[in-house]
Structures are given as structure tokens and as C-alpha cells.
Amino acid sequence: MLRKLFSQHEMIILLIVIGLSVAIGLINPAFFTVGNAFQLARAATITGIFSMGVLIVLISGGIDVSFTGIAIFAMYTTVTILANNNYEGGMLLPFVMAAAMGLGLGLVNAFFIAVFRLPTLIVTLGTLSLFRGAMLFWVGSDYFNTIEMPPGMIAYARAQLFPYTMPNGGTTSLHPTIFILLVLAVLVWLVLRYTMLGRSIFAIGGDREAAERAGFNIMGTQVIIYAFVGLISGIGGMIVGALFRQANPFSIVGTELDVIAAAVLGGASLAGGRGSVIGTLLGVVLITIVNNSLVLMGVPSQWQRFVVGMLILLGTGLPLLRAKLAEWRRLRGGGAAEPAAAPVKAR
């Protein structure tokens, strides 16, 4: 029973996270400071929010690489409009605007994928360029630095949760955005586990034709999926703009792979039908640690991409490796190690 618990994919990722943290911490105890933890939390929040959308798409058997394009479009356009109109209000309106734009762009994806049944990778590769290009062309390519940002957003960026004074005198804190991630994660978990919509996402990812025969509304479900991804990508983009206190139209796009890697590391299968919120969040933590903390180990930043690449290979190869290992063990041992749960038996 314990063995089964430890062989779960999520458990393995958790162990890797713990192991890596301990390793880094031993080499450089600065890793275990509150300041570092808060910084990791900030970075992880953004990746985490995007990863919830990626997770749902992966489970449904598709892949969406356009979410960064949606994010930047929504954020930059919103900031441009608000800044040009000297907006003085709070964060609510920006979030709503970005979410609405994100939703709209997500529906564009949904149109091509659900109605025209085009392959998801091709469609989203196309819309990634499309959205970003349209933004640069129609909205502009001016860079908004901190002074030019709507004051409401700057105030939001300064919001603090659990402020903490560091040994060197500065203060650091968690940012309330982490709540958005938590609420989102819980929501996605509930939908996936306890609603027919969630199960139909798994069904479609498992066997699309069987899902059709069983009477699932594939088109409707896919529209909801991609619209939802668009919505949260819009919100995610807005968070990036707010937290970084700048609106750079050339940012965000290019970070897709880290988010997808996080989901895959967490157990989502590129073939569809598998994935979990916990696993994805753990994957996000792992990627964030790698991206932000290798420096503490003295690893040059050029090597970060290398390590992330290795992790992706490891993460996708892990289930296969485990199966091969189990079979090898059985062959050498000659005895009945795993009972009928393993699909490979004598024939």
C-alpha cells in the first residue's frame, strides 16, 4: 500500500522538489530564508495561473501554446487604453477588461478547434503569432514604464500580505495574487473531479470517438475549455503587468514552454486523458525553483535552460522509465513482484 503511494507520479515530483530544495539549501543556506520563499512564491504564482489553463487543455487531448499571446494582448491593450484615458481607479476594471479580452481571444481559438476541428497545436501556433502581431500593429509597441502605468496598478503591486523584515533591513511579503492562484486551483480541481464537464474533458482526452458515441457534447466542451483558458490567460497577463509594474509588449511571449513543462512534469500526458491539479502545481514549484534558485547554487544562469530541458526529458520519460524498471526487476528476480496491477504478464 505504501509502495503504491510512493510510486504515484505526484509523489515522485514532490520528493524531487524536496530533494532539490535540500540540495540547494545545503550548498547555500540563503535558499531557506523567508525572503527567498516569498520571491519564489511570486514567480510561481504567475506560472501557476497559466498552468491551470494548460492543464485543462492537455487533459482534453489538445495543446494550447497561444496563451502567452492572449495574455500579452489583453494586458498591453488594457494598459494602453487605461493609461491613455488617465485612469485613476483600482484593479478591478483592469482585471475585468483583460479577462474579457482574453475570453474573446480564447473564443477565436475555440472557433477553429471546436467548429473546424483543426489540430490544436497548429491552430494555437497560428493564433499565438496572430494575436501578438495584431497587438503590435493595431495597439502599438510603446513600452510603458512604471511612471506611465495607471496608478491603481502600481498601488496593487505594492500590496502586501504577511510583511516581513529581512535581516538586511528591507521588507518583503507575499502578494495577494497568490489567493487568485489558490482560488483558481481549487475551482479547477472541483470542476475536474466533481462535474460532468470535468469528466467529459477526461473522456474526450481518453478516446474522442468513444466520447462522441457516448453522447458527450464535444464541441460545446471544447468551446468552454478554450474560452476559459483565454479568460485566465488575460487575468494572468494583467498580473504580470501589475507585478512587474511595466507594460512591455514584447514580454511574456516565449515563456510557454516552462508552463507546459510544469504541467507535463506534474503528470499531464501530452496524449491527453491524464493530469492533476496537485501534480501541475508541484511541477510549477519545481520549474520555479530551477529557474530562480540554481543561481544560489552557483550555477550560471546560462545553464538554467539546460537544467529545465533535462527536467522535461526526465518528466516525460519518468513513467516509461518506471515501467521498464519494473519489468527489468521482474525478469531478473524471476518472482511475482507486482500483482495483476501491472499489465505485462507471461503470455
Add this chain to the structure above:
Amino acid sequence: MAEEFLRVNNISKHFAGVRALDNVSFVVNQGEIRCLVGENGSGKSTLIKVIAGVYPPTSGEVTINGQTYRSLRPITSIQEGIQVIYQDFSLFPNLTAAENIALNYQLERGKRFINWGEVRRIARDAIAQIDVDVDLNAIVGDLPVADRQLIAITRALLHDAKLIIMDEPTTALTQREVESLFRVIRGLRQKGISILFVSHKLSEVQSIADTIMVLRNGKKVADGLASEFDLVKLAYHMTGREIMETGYRYNPTAHGQNGNPPLLRVNNLSLPGRFEDVSFEVRSGEIVGVTGLLGSGRTDLALALFGVQPAISGETYVNGRRVHIGSIQDAMRHGIGYVPEDRLTEGLFLAQSIGRNVVVRIIDQTLGRAGLLSSRKMTEKIREWTKRLSIKTADVRNAVSSLSGGNQQRVVLAKWLAASPQILVMNGPTVGVDVGSKMELHELIKELAGQGIGILIMSDDLPELMNTCNRILLMREGRIVEEFQTTNITEEQLNLKLTEAVE
């Protein structure tokens, strides 16, 4: 007297000039197990689809429960209690068995939220109806085929099925699993549920059916109680020809065998967990059969001989010389060919043309100048081999997926024969092949042996082994336990030996 559930009246179905069904009429009573047999192209699938409402008939009508329909829709057929279990089962491999059973049911009732306790309860109650033991929490993709089939049946029952149509349900099952399935089917009959099943395996049809119906070329050619038919009669009705299979006589002197070493000899071959201490030999011109129940290791042995999953200890000798088969390349280099169990996934490139599939092993013989492929040489080779194996096709450029099972198997054979093997290992060579083609394939195999090739056939089709082999090896739990000369044993005795003393 049993009540009538389904009546099919003078159904004809035309597809652009092709008569798939021609005036077919029959009745299925409540609680009846009816078998439908017929070769490929006889109209079996079309008939099922008409009953299921997928195809509207060109003429004729279908009466279900007293209600007559000239044109049925799938949803109506389902509502009337007709459930079809297709060969691929239509299950979700990434979900649990319980979910597969209950999900559809919930969906139909418009449920938006999942109550997992209810899902488990529904699944448990449903599976209790057929009284089998399947782990409901297992992921369906991890379950063996037989269990998946049971899940598919259970799901069908939840729809309040009154007639369950099964399309080739026993293709992927072993003997034991087939018996289990039949027990379930008989249990359903007790409850008044009718079963219509389509099968190639005539001996099974005989043992389970109450009544049998034979289709040939879209027409019904025979219909009666199972007791009125025997295998020979069934084969005759299906093909319109007399099918008489005789055994195989091995003549050692014909191949100058008396002085020569055997083509293949293995000594104490072992792969822990799969098979152990396997020793036997195959001489030129012999056809040796290997049979055994699930877990006996016969497929593992075949894979080891071909280098897919090599043995860990033991010796292998080809033509008297000691060889090491550690990979498929090794096996091929020593003249060993392998016709796999599952031709669709392991034997053919389905999307490629017939011609290409045939020459794929001998590509290097089709090279012209400068080492590039010569299409002239390729066409020559393709023509030679399609003729030698009588592969029936309109055009060798068609995708191999367009061929019938029997013809596909010929393509797999052609591919291997083109490379002139000395030893041919065949795993389930006529699985899913209809009776007429089966006989032809058997004759082909005997011809090959007559040319001096040593053949090893792994199969659980006892009539097939009795008809083609001169020797049969019986495996149990990874060991060869007995060897028979086919002239010294009958099929019944072999069957007994197969199933005895296993518990």
C-alpha cells in the same frame, strides 16, 4: 413458447450498386442466443448496422417489440433496448472501470455533478448482474481485454438492454476467458435478454448458440437450431464450397533430413517469469505446433526466438551451428522470420500500400544503379509475391488496410517469405480470418513446409494445429510438458490435456 423480440423482414441494403444485403429475414426471440456467421463481405456488419439504426435499409422493415420501423435511428434502436458492442468496445482507457460503466448512464440523465459514491454504487450493482469479479477501481487501459469486454457488456446492461449484439467478441480472448464469457452470456439468457453474436470461430458458435444463421453474399443461406449444424456444414454454407481439411504428413527423407542437423534446435532456453528450460527442435519440412493456456509462455517463446525479448539463458542452434539471438537483426540474419499475433499493429504498415508492405523486407534487392530504389525492380518483386501468395486485390497501390483479414495475413507472409527464411515462427496465423481463407492459408503453410522451410506455429486453435502440424508441443506455466505426434492423438484428447490439472 418464447416471445419474439426482433423481427427482420426482407431487409435489403444497396450501396451505390453493391448489394450488401439481399432480402434477409429472420427472428430473434427473447432469451435466445443467436449466432450470425459469414465470411468477410457476407453482409454481417451491414446487417448489424441496419438493426442498430446506423444504416437505413433500402427496403424492408424491422419490427422490435411489436413496433415496426421502415427506417430506424440509432437513438430509437437504443431506446428499444438494442445495444451493440463493437470490437473496440468504445471504452475510455484513462478512466476507471466504475466510471466507464456509470458515466454514460449519468450523462443520459442530464447529471451535471458527479457523486462518486453513486458512481461506485451504480457500477457495483450493474456488475453484480453478471456475477463476475473485476476490480472496479482499476484503470480500464490497464485491464486485460477480457475484463474490458465485461465492462463493455455491463455498460450495455445499464441501458436496459433487451438485445445485445456482439461483434466478434472472442477474437482476443483465450480459451478460459471465452468460457467465462459464455457463462455470462448464458446468465443473461436466463434473464430473458437476447444475444446476437457474430463470430468466425465455428467451434465456439456451436457450443454457445441456440440457433445459427449463415449469411453469404448478402443472402441468408441457412438458419436453424445449432444442433442441426456441424462444422463441415457451417463451413459449406459460409463458403459455398466443401471445406475438407486433412492433416499434414511429414516426410523426413523428402528433405534429405536423415543426415542433416535440424534447422532449429533450442536447449534449456529460459526467460525467468515467462518460460523455463525449453528444449525442442524443428527439422526442415516440419510444422511444429505450440499450444497452451494463458500464461503458458508460448507467445513469449515466439518473441524470444525472434529476438524481440531474448532469452537470458540456454542455447540456440541454427543448422547445427550455435547462434546468439539477442535482437531482431540477429534473428533475421540467421534466417528466422516471424508472423506476429496482431497483424494490424505488429505486422503491417496500415497506411502504406500493399505493394510496399510486401517488399519492405527486401528493399535492398530492389535497388538499381547508384543505390537508389528502382521502381521497376520493386514492381517486379511485388508482382511475383502477390501472385505466389494469391493476394486478392484490385490494385497493389491501395492501402493495405483495405484488405480483408485473410488477405492481410497473406501480405504479412509475403513480406517474410520474400526474404527467404529457413525458419518461420507464426503466432496465431489465422486469427480473425474467415473460414475459406483460413483453409487456403493452411494449404499455403503446408506448401512452404514442403519446400523445406521449418515452421513453428503458436496457436490456441486446436483444429488448426491438428490440421497443419505433424507435431504439437504443449506448454504449461512456461515449460514444455508434453509432445504429441498429431497422428497419435485426437482433438478431444488434446483439449483435455490442455485444460487438465491446472488448478
